[in-house]
Amino acid sequence: MTIATPVRAGVSLDALLAAKENRAARQADWLTHYQQPVISLTLVTPGEVKDSLRYRNSMGVALQMCDQLLWEHRWQVLDRQVLWLPTGPEALWCVAHQAPEIKAHCAQLEQSHPLGRLWDIDVICPTDGHVGRQSLGSHMRRCLICDEPAHACSRSRQHPVEQVVARVEKMIDDWFARD
Helix, strand or coil: CEEECCCCCCCCHHHHHHHHHHHHHHHHHHHHHHCCCEEEEEECCCCCCCCCHHHHHHHHHHHHHHHHHHHHHCCEEEEEEEEEECCEEEEEEEEECCHHHHHHHHHHHHHHCCCHHHEEEEEEECCCEECCCHHHCCCCCECCCCCCEHHHHHHHCCCCHHHHHHHHHHHHHHHHCCC
């Protein structure tokens, strides 16, 4: 199922928090219903604007790469949902396979694809919850600007948001201009 909304301007913090709660509720519903791991894909979109043509195109690449990953491994997809929301695109897959192996391949995809740093691919196990990178021996995500841990720079607002947005937009523009 795909649900789309028109491209809009910036969104409020309340709207972002509500979207996060709604996504967590959908994830919990799927985990309860299917009793299988859930992959949740969102984008790293700094600043107020969460829905733009750039972001939609980047999400399109992310969807294609995730679908290809699942197909290549022949993992059974029990359900798939894509939402094109003012708060940013979101996708869910329910996959009949072991969550740690799914997470390992998703983390590798995030690290190896030129746009992968802009993808936030979470894997949630119905019994153990979120499968983190560190549980797999992977390193934490690095800042888009300075290579420090991303969460530290983000929380401390180490870099002006305009600088981070410009970096994200350059990564996207470079990818789509590669040909």
